[in-house]
Amino acid sequence: MTAAPAPLHRALGLTDEELARVVEILGRQPNELELALYGVMWSEHCSYKSSRVHLQRLPTAGERVLVGPGENAGVVDAGDGIAVAIRIESHNHPSAVEPHQGAATGVGGILRDIFTMGARPLAVADALFFGPPDDARQRWLIDGVVSGISSYGNSVGVPTVGGELTFDPCYAGNPLVNVLCLGALRADRLVLGRASGRGNLAVLLGSATGRDGIGGVSVLASAGLSGRADGAKRPNVQVGDPFEEKRLIEACLALLDAGLVVGIQDLGGAGLACATSETAARGGVGMDVDVAAVPRREPQMAPWEVMTSESQERMLAIVTPDAWPAVEALCGRWEVQASMIGTVTDDARRPGRLRVHDGDRILGDVPAASLAQDAPRYERPMRPPADLERARADDPSASEPLGDCGAELRALLVDPSWVYRQYDHQLFLNTVVGPGGDAALLRLAGPGLPPSERGVAVTTDSAPRWCAIDPRAGVALVLAESVANLACVGASPVAVVNCLNFGNPEHPEVVWQLSETVDGLAEACRVWGLPVVGGNVSLYNETDGVDIPPTPVLGVLGLVERLVDRPPEPVLAAGASVVLLGARRAPGAVAHPLAGSRWALECRDRRRGVLPPLDPEAHARVSGFVAALVAETIGGGGRLLDGVHDVSGGGLGVALAEMAVAGGTGVVVSGIDGHAELFTELPSRILAATSHPAALCARAAAAGVPAAVIGRAGGDRILVEGRAGMLVDLSMTELAESWAGSLAGSLERA
Amino acid sequence: MSARIGVVVFPGTNCEHDTVAGLERAGAAATLVWHREDRLDGFDAVVLPGGFAHGDYLRPGAIARFSPVMAAVARFAAAGGPVLGICNGFQVLTEAGLLPGALVKNRGLRFVCAPARVRVESARSALTSGLEPGTELSIPVNHFSGSYVCDVATLAELRSAGRVVLRYVENPNGSVDDIAGVASPEGNVVGLMPHPERASDALVGSSDGLPLLRALVGAAAGVPAA
Numbered sequence: 021m022t023a024a025p026a027p028l029h030r031a032l033g034l035t036d037e038e039l040a041r042v043v044e045i046l047g048r049q050p051n052e053l054e055l056a057l058y059g060v061m062w063s064e065h066c067s068y069k070s071s072r073v074h075l076q077r078l079p080t081a082g083e084r085v086l087v088g089p090g091e092n093a094g095v096v097d098a099g100d101g102i103a104v105a106i107r108i109e110s111h112n113h114p115s116a117v118e119p120h121q122g123a124a125t126g127v128g129g130i131l132r133d134i135f136t137m138g139a140r141p142l143a144v145a146d147a148l149f150f151g152p153p154d155d156a157r158q159r160w161l162i163d164g165v166v167s168g169i170s171s172y173g174n175s176v177g178v179p180t181v182g183g184e185l186t187f188d189p190c191y192a193g194n195p196l197v198n199v200l201c202l203g204a205l206r207a208d209r210l211v212l213g214r215a216s217g218r219g220n221l222a223v224l225l226g227s228a229t230g231r232d233g234i235g236g237v238s239v240l241a242s243a244g245l246s247g248r249a250d251g252a253k254r255p256n257v258q259v260g261d262p263f264e265e266k267r268l269i270e271a272c273l274a275l276l277d278a279g280l281v282v283g284i285q286d287l288g289g290a291g292l293a294c295a296t297s298e299t300a301a302r303g304g305v306g307m308d309v310d311v312a313a314v315p316r317r318e319p320q321m322a323p324w325e326v327m328t329s330e331s332q333e334r335m336l337a338i339v340t341p342d343a344w345p346a347v348e349a350l351c352g353r354w355e356v357q358a359s360m361i362g363t364v365t366d367d368a369r370r371p372g373r374l375r376v377h378d379g380d381r382i383l384g385d386v387p388a389a390s391l392a393q394d395a396p397r398y399e400r401p402m403r404p405p406a407d408l409e410r411a412r413a414d415d416p417s418a419s420e421p422l423g424d425c426g427a428e429l430r431a432l433l434v435d436p437s438w439v440y441r442q443y444d445h446q447l448f449l450n451t452v453v454g455p456g457g458d459a460a461l462l463r464l465a466g467p468g469l470p471p472s473e474r475g476v477a478v479t480t481d482s483a484p485r486w487c488a489i490d491p492r493a494g495v496a497l498v499l500a501e502s503v504a505n506l507a508c509v510g511a512s513p514v515a516v517v518n519c520l521n522f523g524n525p526e527h528p529e530v531v532w533q534l535s536e537t538v539d540g541l542a543e544a545c546r547v548w549g550l551p552v553v554g555g556n557v558s559l560y561n562e563t564d565g566v567d568i569p570p571t572p573v574l575g576v577l578g579l580v581e582r583l584v585d586r587p588p589e590p591v592l593a594a595g596a597s598v599v600l601l602g603a604r605r606a607p608g609a610v611a612h613p614l615a616g617s618r619w620a621l622e623c624r625d626r627r628r629g630v631l632p633p634l635d636p637e638a639h640a641r642v643s644g645f646v647a648a649l650v651a652e653t654i655g656g657g658g659r660l661l662d663g664v665h666d667v668s669g670g671g672l673g674v675a676l677a678e679m680a681v682a683g684g685t686g687v688v689v690s691g692i693d694g695h696a697e698l699f700t701e702l703p704s705r706i707l708a709a710t711s712h713p714a715a716l717c718a719r720a721a722a723a724g725v726p727a728a729v730i731g732r733a734g735g736d737r738i739l740v741e742g743r744a745g746m747l748v749d750l751s752m753t754e755l756a757e758s759w760a761g762s763l764a765g766s767l768e769r770a
Numbered sequence: 771m772s773a774r775i776g777v778v779v780f781p782g783t784n785c786e787h788d789t790v791a792g793l794e795r796a797g798a799a800a801t802l803v804w805h806r807e808d809r810l811d812g813f814d815a816v817v818l819p820g821g822f823a824h825g826d827y828l829r830p831g832a833i834a835r836f837s838p839v840m841a842a843v844a845r846f847a848a849a850g851g852p853v854l855g856i857c858n859g860f861q862v863l864t865e866a867g868l869l870p871g872a873l874v875k876n877r878g879l880r881f882v883c884a885p886a887r888v889r890v891e892s893a894r895s896a897l898t899s900g901l902e903p904g905t906e907l908s909i910p911v912n913h914f915s916g917s918y919v920c921d922v923a924t925l926a927e928l929r930s931a932g933r934v935v936l937r938y939v940e941n942p943n944g945s946v947d948d949i950a951g952v953a954s955p956e957g958n959v960v961g962l963m964p965h966p967e968r969a970s971d972a973l974v975g976s977s978d979g980l981p982l983l984r985a986l987v988g989a990a991a992g993v994p995a996a
Contacts, residue, residue: 170881174912175822177784263782263825355781442881444912446968446975449788463973467787586973 028052032059033243038396045390053376053384056324057391060290061297064559067395070525071557074538082551084514092133092213092286093203094553096515098579100472102464103207105139108200108480108519108575110558114257115197119164123197124172124260125233128332130201131178132286135269136335138211138276139203140466142448144173146183146199147480147519147573148439151192153766161195162767168260169199170442175262176269180443181451182460184480185436185763188621193563198519198556200480200575204466211276213285214302215338215364220282222296222307222362223347226268226334229291230317233258233330244524244562264333264356271354272335277468280347283338293327293391295336296362297374300388306365306373307388313361323383327376338364402531411489415629417614417696425673425695425740425747428623430758432670432699433677438764452586452654453477458508458666461654463583475583475654477511480575483669486616486631486701488569491533492540493631494616495572499544500639500703502576504666507643508706509587510650511578516545518555518574523567525559533570541572547636550576582655588709590665590675591683592733597713598689600672600730601720602642602705604697606633612696618670619699632702639704645723646706660716663709673698673740673748675707680738681759683709686752689731690741698740698747709733773990776803776813778843778859780823780834785967789819789856792967796983798990805837815852815896815990816843818859820912820965830858830873830915831865840866852896852989853959857913860951860961869952869961870928871920873913877944881914885976886964887939888950892932895953896989897960897982907978909964911942916963918945918952928952936962958989 029039032055042050042058050058064070080088086103087095093107111126127144134141146169151158173180178201215222275281283303285295292309300307311326321329337358339347344360351358367373374388387394405411440455452475453461459479464472481502487494503513520537523530534557545552561568592598605611614620615629646664653659663683667675672692680687692698710716713729720727738755740748775798779786786802793800800817803810810816823834834840840862847853847868855863863869876882890898890905920928925947928934936951943963951962966979 167880171914174881174883174914175782175825177821261825263822263827266782266784266822266825441884444881444883446883446910446912446965447784447788449791449968449971449974452974584973 029055032056033063034059038062041396045394046386051384053324053327054386056328057293057384057386060293060328061391062395066290066294068557069395070398070400070559071534072397073399074535077538078542078552079545080551080553082515085551085553086210089552089554092136094515094517095137095210096553096577097207098464098476099474101207101470102204102472103210104202104204104476104577105134105137106202106515106517106575106577107133107554108198108517108573109556110519110521111197111199112194112521112558112561115165116195118257119161120168121257121259123165123168125258125332126197126199127169127172128260128265129288130199131176131265132288132335134201134203135272136213136284136286137205138209139205140273141178141201141203142450142466143181143460143462143478144178144199144201145181145460145478145480147482148183149186149191149196149571151189152187158192159767165197166439166442172260172262174444176266177447179445179447179451181445181462182455182478182480184482185439186482186484188484190569194561194568196521196561196571198573200517202478202577204464204469206469209276211284213299214283215299215305215307216282216303217340217364218366219341220364221339221341221344221360222309222364223337223339224314224334224359224361225271225337225351225356227261227264227331228315228317229326229329229331231321231325231329234325234328244560258330258332260332267354267356268333268335271351271356274350274354275337275347278350280343280350281337281339285336287334287336289330291327291329297388297391299336299338300372300374301392304372306367306371307362308365308375308377309362310377310379312379313359315357315359323376323378400525400531401528402535403528404532405529411628412630415615416620416624416626417610417629420614420624420626422695425698426750428619429673429677429748430754431623432618432674433759434762435759436763438767452583453509458590459505459511459578461509461511461587473582473584475580477506477509477578477580478575479505480573481505482571482573484569484571485621487537487572489616489628490631491536491570495537495540496544496634497631497703498572498574499541500634501666501668502574503548503639503643504706506576506578507647508650508664508666510647510654511580512647513548513550513576513578515553515577516550516574517553518572520555520557521561521568521571521573522559523562527567530567537570537572548640580651580654584656585654587650587654588661588664589682590679591663592679592685592687592709593662593683594685594734596662596709596711596733597729598687598731598733599708599710599713599716600705600728601646601708601725603638603726604728606702612693612700613702614696614700617699617701632700634703641723642704642706642725645720645725660712661708661710665707667705667707668701671699671701677738677755679707679709680752681756683733685733686735686737687731687733688735688739691730692740692742692747694742694744695747773798773814773987774812775800775815775817775990776810777801777817777819778803778805778839780805780837782823782825783819783821785820785856785965789817789967792970792979792983793987795970796980796987798987803839805839808838808842810842810846815986816846818855818862820857820859823858823862831861834862835866844868847959850956850958852986854897854986855961856965857963860963861915863959863961868959869954870924871918871952873915874917874919875915876917882942883912884910884942886911886942888936888964889939891937892935894932895935895957895960897986898935899985899989901981901985906939908976909966909969909979911964913963916943918949920946931955935960
């Protein structure tokens with residue numbers, strides 16, 4: 021390395037105190053290679069050094085949990101001898117700098133986390149956040165991210181079954197790309213990423229190692245962005261090869277099927293440094309690694325570059341020497357390169373060392389666990405924003421006057437199909453409900469799995485507009501929405517994964533947001549009995565010192581006992597009664613709170629106030645009632661609901677409009693308490709369409725769920741009559757144009 | 771005995787399991803065949819399924835056509851055996867010269883995964899025999915390079931000989947003459963961009979692909995075992 025003006029450790033992202041800590045661990049000054057290892061492994065991205073003290077407050081235990089946080093993915097028992105692996109991760113900064121490859125490699129990385137556990141990746145869902153698409157740079161970002169997910173996910177052969185899309189000027193400089201993947205495996209075949217057995221071989225599978233992505237975790241993921249200068253970070257973004265990944269998936273699953281590996285770990289952030297130190301540390305052993313044995317993509321690579329490169333599509337397998345010929349043969353069949361690059365050691369005098377060799381020369385010698393587990397943990401200072409009380413008082417619920425509700429409703433309609441039409445969402449013939457529904461609903465089937473009639477559902481949800489107002493209450497509302505989404509496809513929630521996207525943790529308000537979010541999520545998970553089985557934290561999401569709003573993205577896994585028929589869709593059919601399930605009014609002075617609603621934000625530019633209250637028990641009753649009704653239908657029983665849709669972003673107005681557009685019918689609704697009831701995002705409400713309103717209301721009453729017939733589908737207009745006059749009177753043609761045109765219209769513009 | 775159908779797997783193929791499932795629903799016994807095999811003995815029909823053979827690098831199908839199995843596919847087709855190429859399989863068949871024309875990038879230059887309505891135009895093929903021309907089916911498309919092109923003389927020949935077997939009702943990709951599927955002069959080799967196996971179970975959206983797969987299974991059963 022050439023001499024840098026700053027001391028080397030700082031250029032590698034380590035503070036002076038962290039360097040002192042390394043010196044203490046080693047009992048000497050580290051050399052350049054060792055410093056590079058600590059630089060990447062102690063980065064925020066790899067070590068969670070600012071978030072770990074908070075994350076430990078999340079509940080992680082549950083009777084279905086087979087593997088909780090800390091491994092490559094969470095694993096849940098789904099019944100019938102099938103386990104489901106699930107994980108969510110961010111690829112924010114790479115996508116901001118190079119949207120196509122950044123998003124593509126985000127997909128590749130999350131898939132490896134899943135098949136590392138022995139599970140075949142079966143579905144992907146993406147939560148994407150951009151600035152509004154009326155700007156050319158945003159359109160470049162959106163197009164790049166969507167095409168990156170499309171080209172990688174479609175080609176590697178994993179369907180993208182869901183996700184969500186948020187536009188807010190807050191993300192213009194720092195878009196967010198979160199990718200969730202779920203896979204399934206035979207429950208008896210679970211593998212963990214740990215090394216064991218002195219003399220066992222460390223085998224590198226997959227791509228050759230190049231200079232792409234060096235410092236991705238430290239330079240990119242653990243520092244803020246600053247507008248134009250970020251183009252210079254483009255070489256820190258990895259480049260994806262879905263074809264290599266596809267062969268790697270098949271080869272690794274075949275190796276696991278044949279029982280040829282004792283441990284396996286993917287290479288993601290921090291590359292070989294991370295995979296070797298983590299597998300050794302988890303197994304309580306040491307490892308000798310020879311960089312000279314690592315196949316290179318380019319000449320003249322320095323050993324530290326080989327150890328920290330984030331070249332994609334690589335896995336590290338631990339195999340016994342006896343198994344090596346069979347491993348080599350099987351990899352050859354799939355045309356996957358396999359190289360012996362190291363051995364597991366168990367030296368009684370110096371246990372647990374990661375030794376890096378270049379042929380005969382020893383270049384570095386550090387305790388493996390010190391890289392993987394001994395990063396400093398920071399309890400960074402935190403404080404609530406100074407204007408918290410003033411912000412609560414600035415509430416739009418009562419102060420915003422009635423406007424043109426029809427025009428506002430039109431402005432809130434967004435058809436996301438421009439995005440998901442570019443994703444293969446059908447592969448494996450499991451997708452019963454794909455993107456565009458409340459939650460994705462899949463058959464629980466795949467090559468090598470025992471036959472089952474069970475189904476699995478998954479949803480990704482977020483609402484930064486809520487979390488910005490009150491991170492603690494906001495994240496609970498997000499989880500509530502996920503539970504309601506799952507209910508609409510007949511599923512009961514069983515586990516949560518989270519991707520916590522926040523700003524700069526050196527800002528005390530950001531740490532307060534993180535802490536409040538963790539507490540809010542922990543409380544909500546406890547009350548509904550949901551374990552958090554995995555997560556990811558993405559910090560330093562800031563542009564020129566301005567932090568993004570707190571953006572926890574939740575992925576919630578649901579299960580269905582029997583899936584043999586299609587669920588009701590979020591549609592209205594002409595003639596059906598429209599029934600609103602759940603309490604129509606919030607308790608207390610404000611019956612229809614508007615703070616945090618899409619209406620307040622997008623129609624009135626109001627970002628403050630007091631969020632609607634959440635009654636966890638009432639929410640569980642409504643969701644449980646709907647889940648049970650839909651479960652009856654998909655299990656081959658009765659069909660009381662013709663259509664169902666949860667009321668969330670945009671409130672009752674948007675839910676009605678979406679169902680009407682999807683059903684191609686008009687609707688007449690009356691008795692609505694003004695614009696506030698039309699647009700409030702008061703939780704725990706689900707909209708249903710039924711030909712048997714009396715039966716539905718009777719069953720709701722028996723379940724303790726409020727139900728009100730609010731209208732009837734039919735005609736060619738959407739008419740919403742308020743108590744004080746007509747609120748909305750639009751032709752379905754106008755409505756459908758607004759729905760279909762909003763996104764496609766701006767994105768197909770040059 | 772049910773028809774035995776070989777489903778060819780190239781590195782990067784990803785619809786092989788779905789295709790096996792669809793064929794089994796249509797009554798066949800289907801087996802995967804690795805691309806390095808150079809014999810197709812014992813099969814009554816061969817299917818090249820969808821996916822991204824060799825990553826679609828260079829051009830979809832351009833590398834796959836050199837796989838050892840393709841010489842066997844050509845011999846199988848020359849002997850009159852039914853050969854079906856679905857999506858990427860169709861692209862491979864055109865690259866291999868077993869079907870005329872080519873598949874180029876979609877109009878709009880974007881990947882499209884969506885249900886498509888297609889109309890049966892000719893019953894003179896292994897995929898459509900027994901179906902009533904004019905029948906409309908809902909079958910998903912899932913491709914980036916699905917726009918069918920060919921020269922004027924070929925198009926005239928395809929049209930006059932009834933070799934255009936399926937047309938889109940609403941063209942999703944800019945294919946010439948709305949062509950969704952074509953057949954060889956004898957009708958035993960057929961390629962189409964829509965995925966009939968993805969429409970083989972109403973639970974996942976449609977079972978309109980089953981009549982096509984059943985026609986193929988019927989054609990296979992009519993071929994004496996090799």
